[in-house]
Amino acid sequence: MKALGELLRSAHIPLTFPHHSAIVTSLCTHSKECKAGSIFFGFQGQSSDGSRYAEEALQNGAILAIVDEEAPIDDHQSIIRVKNPHKTFALMSAAFHDNPQRELKLIAITGTDGKSSTADILHQLLSFEGMPTGLFSTTSIDDGTGKIPSPYRISTPEADLLYSFLDRCRSNRVEHVIIEATSHALSEEYSRLYGLSFEIGIITTLSGDHIEFHGSKEAYLEAKLSLLDMIRPQGHFISSIENQELKRCLRRSDPSIHIHILGRDHPYMVEEDTLHSVRGTFEGRSFTVNLGLSVLATNALLALLASSVITHKNPVELLPQLANVRPLKGRMQSVPNDKGVHIIIDYAHTIGAYERLFSFIRQIRGESRVITVMGAAGGRDKKKRSVLGSIASKESDILILTEEDPVYEDLRAINAMIEEGIASETCRVLEIDDRNLAIAEAIRLAEEGDIVLLLGKGHEQSIQRTNRSIPWDEEKAVLEVIG
Known part of the structure; x- marks a missing residue:
């Protein structure tokens, strides 16, 4: 715990607030987590404005709310406006924990x-x-x-x-x-x-x-x-x-x-x-x-x-x-199996990562078929989706489009954007919404010597769907299929 005045000084804020000797118990970015002695930071987000929760934070016991200088809320004696609340938050967090x-x-x-x-x-x-x-x-x-x-x-x-x-x-x-x-x-x-x-x-x-x-x-x-x-x-x-x-x-x-x-x-x-x-x-x-x-x-x-x-x-x-050096989970992670199939889990989800991965696959595949399971995250750069589809389709014999983290976007719409970039007439494309089923189908279709690429999730422990998070483990999903 720290005196409020000490934290204000750390962030170069003049000590005009009347209660600068008060003891700060916590720094909060969620109004519902505020308690007696908290400082609340109301950040401007991409889809919401945290300053709108300043009043709730104060009602929950916060002694101060810090918001952007342009925040669309009424002034209050317990609200301080600053140019960049994130910088203020960083400086105060450092001081709160004794630097x-x-x-x-x-x-x-x-x-x-x-x-x-x-x-x-x-x-x-x-x-x-x-x-x-x-x-x-x-x-x-x-x-x-x-x-x-x-x-x-x-x-x-x-x-x-x-x-x-x-x-x-x-x-x-x-x-x-x-x-x-x-x-x-x-x-x-x-x-x-x-x-x-x-x-x-x-x-x-x-x-x-x-x-x-x-x-x-x-x-x-x-x-x-x-x-x-x-x-x-x-x-x-x-x-x-x-x-x-x-x-x-x-x-x-x-x-x-x-x-x-x-x-x-x-x-x-x-x-x-x-x-x-x-x-x-x-x-x-x-x-x-x-x-x-x-x-x-x-x-x-x-x-x-x-x-x-x-x-x-x-x-x-x-x-x-x-x-x-030991391999990192979800980064070119090989899953041993009795089918003689090369099953690779990789976090690749950017254009650069796809280019490097599929260039490598082109060099080492020989006569092996390549079966790729992929998707694209919702709420992210939509322009890259068709590019990812193009890169993957050129080196894949079978491309299975599935969920990565659709979040609030329609999964079929995401996959349609990926399909727009598919540049190979010989690549067979399947759409399987459920990632578990997509992985199972990829492994079922694979024959000895084939390469199965499971892309986009890597180490991640959840899939983000509309308003909910589903527990996830890519390796576990594979092991449940291969036994």
């Missing part, structure tokens, strides 16, 4: 694809070195007490949850913390990571995504590249890409930052790529990583460079550790 970030070394990983894989591999590499490390990613969290599956559907949490997590990391004597940083979290609109300074910033890949939120590809890229501005002086930036946008941002970034570009500064080559492993060379030395798909090997090498920075060891010295 744990000041005693931790933070690593942020962003990119269109590969964030979770890179974060998980780096966490493994540091554990090999005997270094307890915090982790908050789409798939897993570890506050220093051991890695567990993430219970959240959000990759980068709101500030109150993030700082509560960092506080636990500090209490558990963790020194380094890996944070998966989404474009939403980095954006000016959400500013979930506002005020943080990173020892290391990593960008995996960059292509267009979440256009429905950012408004344009340029705005999306700007959000991702803003990570460069959050790296501390003398910190490190690591990436495998070198394009004009990145070069422009590097020119404006702190010149004291150490730049590591995989491929340019650290030559590597993939020599053999199979469904279950990748073999290659890094700075002239051989390596093997037990992850299918060469892009996962790239993620592993990015993690290796970060581990090298943290441990102060030459990356070549750490290279043999890649052979010990």
Whole structure:
């Protein structure tokens, strides 16, 4: 608990509020969770305006409500208007938890694809070195007490949850913390990571995504590249890409930052790529990583460079550790079976991920048939749906369209948009609404040697349908079919 005045000062808000000596018991973004001593934050969302619940929050005991300066509500002595409530929330959350970030070394990983894989591999590499490390990613969290599956559907949490997590990391004597940083979290609109300074910033890949939120590809890229501005002086930036946008941002970034570009500064080559492993060379030395798909090997090498920075060891010295890295759930995850079928679960849901995955499938499939189960999320970028259909159909013999997370959209309408892009006359297309039944049909149709791709859900533990969330486990769904 903290005095209200202390939290107001942390967010640079003048102490004009009459009760600044009051004790704050919690920070809330949901009015129904407010109690005596709470501060309520009414955020402007894409479909609702949280400021409209300020009165309810105050009635439930909140001592203060903080809203946007343009919020369409009446003024009140217990309401403060600010330019960006999300930034205020971040600063107050840090102060409420006694600024744990000041005693931790933070690593942020962003990119269109590969964030979770890179974060998980780096966490493994540091554990090999005997270094307890915090982790908050789409798939897993570890506050220093051991890695567990993430219970959240959000990759980068709101500030109150993030700082509560960092506080636990500090209490558990963790020194380094890996944070998966989404474009939403980095954006000016959400500013979930506002005020943080990173020892290391990593960008995996960059292509267009979440256009429905950012408004344009340029705005999306700007959000991702803003990570460069959050790296501390003398910190490190690591990436495998070198394009004009990145070069422009590097020119404006702190010149004291150490730049590591995989491929340019650290030559590597993939020599053999199979469904279950990748073999290659890094700075002239051989390596093997037990992850299918060469892009996962790239993620592993990015993690290796970060581990090298943290441990102060030459990356070549750490290279043999890649052979010990375990696959991440839902990322090119192979499910053993007695049918002799290659069943692969993968989280691929972006254009870039589809392009890399199906390019790989084209190289290794031989005479095998490819059966793909896919869908597209509702409420997301509709323009990419036909593109995903086009990419998948060119390398699939059978394409089964099903639910991913339809949310409030009509599933048939989503699948119709995917079908608009189907570019192969030889690809057989089926529509099976229920994902369990779609997976069962894909496996039933598969013969020995065939490849079955189950795309879009990966590690996720639920399917979002209209007004309800259905528990889900892709691997379990497969195992129930194959016995």
